Amino acid sequence: MVLEYSPMETQSIIALNTLEHGRCRPWPFLQDFCLTCGICAGACPASGVDGFDPRKLVRMISLGMEDETVSERWPWICTMCGKCANLCPMEIDIPGLVRKIRSRRRREEVPGILHKGLEAALETGNNLRLPKDDYVFILEEIAAEPGFEGFTVPIDKTGARILTTIHNKLVNTHTEDLKHWWKIFHAAGEDWTVPSENWEGTNWGYFTGDDAAIRKFWKNSVL
Amino acid sequence: MTVFDLLIEYIREGRIHLDTSRFKDRRATYHDPCNYGRQAQRRFGHGFFEEPRWILSQCMDHWQDLYPARMNQICCGGGGGTLNTGYNEERIFYARRKFDQIKTSGADMLVVPCHSCHGQFNAVKKDYGMENLEIKYLWELVADCLVVG
Numbered sequence: 001m002v003l004e005y006s007p008m009e010t011q012s013i014i015a016l017n018t019l020e021h022g023r024c025r026p027w028p029f030l031q032d033f034c035l036t037c038g039i040c041a042g043a044c045p046a047s048g049v050d051g052f053d054p055r056k057l058v059r060m061i062s063l064g065m066e067d068e069t070v071s072e073r074w075p076w077i078c079t080m081c082g083k084c085a086n087l088c089p090m091e092i093d094i095p096g097l098v099r100k101i102r103s104r105r106r107r108e109e110v111p112g113i114l115h116k117g118l119e120a121a122l123e124t125g126n127n128l129r130l131p132k133d134d135y136v137f138i139l140e141e142i143a144a145e146p147g148f149e150g151f152t153v154p155i156d157k158t159g160a161r162i163l164t165t166i167h168n169k170l171v172n173t174h175t176e177d178l179k180h181w182w183k184i185f186h187a188a189g190e191d192w193t194v195p196s197e198n199w200e201g202t203n204w205g206y207f208t209g210d211d212a213a214i215r216k217f218w219k220n221s222v223l
Numbered sequence: 224m225t226v227f228d229l230l231i232e233y234i235r236e237g238r239i240h241l242d243t244s245r246f247k248d249r250r251a252t253y254h255d256p257c258n259y260g261r262q263a264q265r266r267f268g269h270g271f272f273e274e275p276r277w278i279l280s281q282c283m284d285h286w287q288d289l290y291p292a293r294m295n296q297i298c299c300g301g302g303g304g305t306l307n308t309g310y311n312e313e314r315i316f317y318a319r320r321k322f323d324q325i326k327t328s329g330a331d332m333l334v335v336p337c338h339s340c341h342g343q344f345n346a347v348k349k350d351y352g353m354e355n356l357e358i359k360y361l362w363e364l365v366a367d368c369l370v371v372g
Contacts, residue, residue: 045297045298045300045317045318045319045320045321046300046313046317049313049316049317073310073313076304076305076308076310077305077308077310077313077314077317078303079257079298079300079301079302079303079305079317080257080262080302080303081257081261081262081298081302081303082257082261082262082265083257083261083295083296083297083298085265086261086265086294086295095262098303111308111309111310112304112307112308112309112310113307114304114307114308117307162229167338169338169342177360177363179366180360180362180363180365180366181362181366183366183369184230184233184239184362184365184366184369187238187239187369187371188233188238188239189238190238202338204304204307206304207303207304207307208304
């Protein structure tokens with residue numbers, strides 16, 4: 001059976017195929033296709049904070065209010081968990097939109113310690129500006145505790161099968177949590193190493209929307 | 224390679240052995256971190272849902288899944304850098320749905336494979352009257368269950 005279209009339907013098909021979506025070029029998250037259904041707002045645990053919800057944010061971008069969203073706190077209270085986008089009938093990438101809004105903040109106005117930590121990582125190889133000697137001392141001190149007889153931390157071992165990084169809290173407030181992987185590696189007889197410099201595994205550029213910093217961070221740590 | 228694949232490799236190849244009786248009297252549950260689950264599925268076409276559950280089942284015979292889980296999981300509120308923005312009251316408010324879920328499960332141990340989730344749960348559990356809920360890294364559970372020698 002051949003499908004037949006009315007003149008009106010034919011007109012719509014032509015219109016859809018030639019639609020320019022101009023506003024989606026700088027903000028390619030499909031925000032203009034929002035049906036305003038509000039499923040995202042219903043799903044989001046951060047809805048209501050500051051009178052905001054994902055639907056309102058999407059509508060603001062669609063209406064050209066980018067600057068207004070950039071100065072709001074809400075895009076930093078959202079965790080970009082993706083529950084909204086997973087349910088959106090139009091597949092609007094709301095977490096991507098939030099991250100883009102975050103990237104538009106002046107770096108000195110990024111809330112909390114996120115940008116400061118990232119700057120520290122790019123300058124010193126870790127978010128804490130922890131000097132190399134102190135860091136090595138902490139690792140060796142923990143490895144000298146009871147239960148780790150016959151174990152040493154293989155720092156800067158060349159040719160190892162696995163290179164690990166470290167979450168900065170594990171050499172700061174949560175040193176006990178270093179031990180879990182050490183026990184597993186030891187039991188498995190793994191050939192692994194951890195670097196003495198650029199050991200940071202927590203790249204806050206993902207959170208601040210700073211793609212250039214992300215690349216520089218990993219380039220430092222891998223090369 | 225992910226931490227899940229590495230742990231699975233060690234267990235499958237017999238490089239580590241686990242004692243499933245270590246936590247037999249505990250009621251454990253598992254939290255899907257957004258970025259290892261739903262977001263990984265959305266962005267890369269594979270969410271790590273089954274891998275951590277398989278590892279958990281190698282460590283204990285009985286544990287209880289949360290509802291809803293996997294793609295419909297509820298975020299803990301500690302992701303996306305929110306632990307370090309200073310908006311702490313908002314972050315506590317965010318966690319209310321997650322804690323409803325955990326309370327309903329009756330669990331006294333919550334296993335997570337994410338540093339952000341781990342930090343958030345420990346930081347806010349008291350606000351929801353669950354100071355006795357033990358928050359455990361998935362790899363900590365594996366390390367605790369290791370049969371050595």
